[in-house]
Amino acid sequence: MIGDDTQLRVRPMESELSLLSNADGSARVQHGDCCVVVGIWGPVDVKQAAELPRHATLEVSVKYCTGHGSPIDSYHEHAIRNICEEVILLSEHPRTVIQVDVVCYSRVFLSYPDYCTRNKIL
Numbered sequence: 362m363i364g365d366d367t368q369l370r371v372r373p374m375e376s377e378l379s380l381l382s383n384a385d386g387s388a389r390v391q392h393g394d395c396c397v398v399v400g401i402w403g404p405v406d407v408k409q410a411a412e413l414p415r416h417a418t419l420e421v422s423v424k425y426c427t428g429h430g431s432p433i434d435s436y437h438e439h440a441i442r443n444i445c446e447e448v449i450l451l452s453e454h455p456r457t458v459i460q461v462d463v464v465c466y467s468r469v470f471l472s473y474p475d476y477c478t479r480n481k482i483l
Contacts, residue, residue, distance in 0.1 A: 398464045404457035411458065416451040418458040426466035437463075 372393030381387035384400035411418050421442040423434050
């Protein structure tokens with residue numbers, strides 16, 4: 362129903378920067394009950410087998426707090442990798458690796474403080 366107020370409400374949005382102390386960069390974005398925490402590490406030295414002489418290696422990992430992986434995870438990793446390759450100057454950091462870790466969770470499954478406690482993030 363178009364006149365129903367519940368369909369017209371905008372979910373609240375929050376964000377926070379630099380919340381992971383062990384990452385080179387991090388952010389949390391929450392939109393309603395959905396939340397994503399991203400940590401970025403690098404550029405750091407890379408194992409010789411993964412070393413690229415002309416630009417940095419980019420590793421992207423997407424995880425869900427539910428612990429249930431699905432084939433769509435690799436699609437999300439691929440999409441995020443494509444975006445990062447466009448905005449990160451990989452050619453400025455040859456023979457290194459940049460790691461991007463994304464954790465998706467919802468308050469329905471696990472709260473952010475509970476997730477951090479379980480995974481010893483903070």
